[in-house]
Amino acid sequence: ARVRHTLRTHLAGFGGVCLIVTHDPVEAVSLADRVLVLAHGRALQDAPPAEVTRHPRSPWVARMLGRNAWPGTTTVDGLKLVAGGSVVVAEPVAEGSEALAIVAPEAVSLHRDQPSGSPRNVWPGTVREITAAGSRLRVLVTSQDAADVVSEITPQAAADLAIADGTAVWCSVKATEITLVPL
Template identity: 40%
Template structure:
């Protein structure tokens, strides 16, 4: 399934309008992408999906084998990377180790012909904006991970790009620094007036930083929408896993969805035709014996395939009538005597499922 990712309210002379086709051996990227000025779009997907190839194609570092690339109405297909109005923040930042933070930021304007003194003045203003005025004379080895990330962002923004590309910008940070820098980055992106494209495999980064998500799998866009829409209506197993849902596809006939594998899931929504049905692992209640008198409309016999810690809970991987994940407390898991191979009954109330057209 290929989804064209576009907005109908974007004028042809504004923002990004691209179809990125890149052939690399047996892998083919074919993604159509549009974005309006001021919009932050996250390309989300598993490793090897084609996210970084898409970013490199936008930057001009990987040539297109087909499609087109227009920015603010100008064709960039054959424009050299160094002359494109594009700023890039790479995963490892690529700061020049022999230059100070100030001169790293000034490098961009200097490459665009700005005189040295003016470029350094602009760089100082950007460092001030990033809260890094006190690190202007520091070289990269003296900067923390969060500071280096902000210097790299300042260097990209100092050229006043019409397209800002961020490749896993928080991946090199530890958990605590990541939390702080994510909040700072969100503020800076909110002030950015051109198009920003963020590449990440971290759903939290995507949900917090982006206005819109484009999910790429196997070189194709499989879903796009707002973070809330993606989280509530996943359309592939990968997305469902990211947002923590059990997801199934089948044929709806009223309040039941018959899955391709056979079982029927009862829902509160009334649908006809191909449909998805989803529910969170926390909606699953486990019993060692077949429950009697339960109000749950969905009941399946399963066995425990595996157990793992999941935050402050235990996640049970179940197989049987319906493969699913169930979350329960450590105490509940102990009381049920759960272990790999244990037979259980799983129940889910219809009110805790969510069905929508496929």
């Protein structure tokens, strides 16, 4: 972080063009005005950092940026996931094309009992890993019925839910929180 800060400060005062090559997506989006993502020797995405973060065109880039990324095939109301299950999205889509469902971890709610209400996407899972991420916890939940998901919650929420490795939970995501990116 300190090196990124020093480099960012230096680049802000530099009047020319600077090319930074990195394998770290977080470094790329924090330093660049424009990000070119290469995959297998070809340009996969060329956009401002905010666009790459919101609409990554690769599961690898999405995950490296801390997003959930589930590939699948579009349906009338969402995406049939390669890993199993499906998700419902808010915006109608054309059927039959390959896409990536992107979900921010903070948009994934965890519950001890099956939730009801407005979230269209609800599935059971098991907590497999809890890691600290600053003042929050990142919780990896695996599921037999759907794709694995990472949720970001507060330590207080984890305590209130009595979440630990192996705990059975329910995940929910509102359809409005899912972005489909064509592949």
